[in-house]
Amino acid sequence: MRRRASRWCAWRDSCGRTRRPRTPGKGVFRMPEGWMAAVSELGGVINAIKAVEMFQRLAVKKGAVVRDKTEVVDVTKQGDDGLIIVKASNGEEFHGAKCVVTVGAWTSKLVKSLTGTDLPVQPLHTLLCYWKAKKPGDELTA
Structure with missing residues (x-):
């Protein structure tokens, strides 16, 4: 299982050491000391609002309130x-x-x-960023 997971995920530590031989976008981003990044060739963007609406419509169609x-x-x-x-x-x-x-x-x-249970739920702040390529062909395909 570990071997299969490493095939799909790559990460670099803050010194830029790649934990997988081929990293898409290598050299494009510099991370501060102590930061880590995950890269997936299968990545994509899902519009959360549209996804929730879709699941709600499907639930209503199946009889949910x-x-x-x-x-x-x-x-x-x-x-x-x-x-x-x-x-x-x-x-x-x-x-x-x-x-x-x-x-x-x-x-x-x-x-x-x-x-009566204290459930320690901690909100997670995530940041989603988009960059527009300056010219056609400069897009990263990570």
Whole structure:
């Protein structure tokens, strides 16, 4: 497994030492001391907003109820059949066999209110950058 993974991933340490013989874009970027970078020849860009919308449409098509910007105040499981009841702050209730609650930054607060457990969720800041090639043919194909 390790050998297969190394075939698809490459990384360089802050001194520029390549951990794989061939690194796309070699010499184009300089990283500060202590930084690392990952390169994948299979990389691509997914528009997160469009991806979420697509999954929501598919879920609705399969019978799911999607409520954006709805504050969830309670999730309970009832009976032997495992019926799940989701209560919203506006008084709405949703009943079903399965439940997906995507609360983002409010995950810790919801989990603590439901279970009393302090879930140490740490947000991850990511930076997505695009560079336009100055002239055709200068594009990196990493």
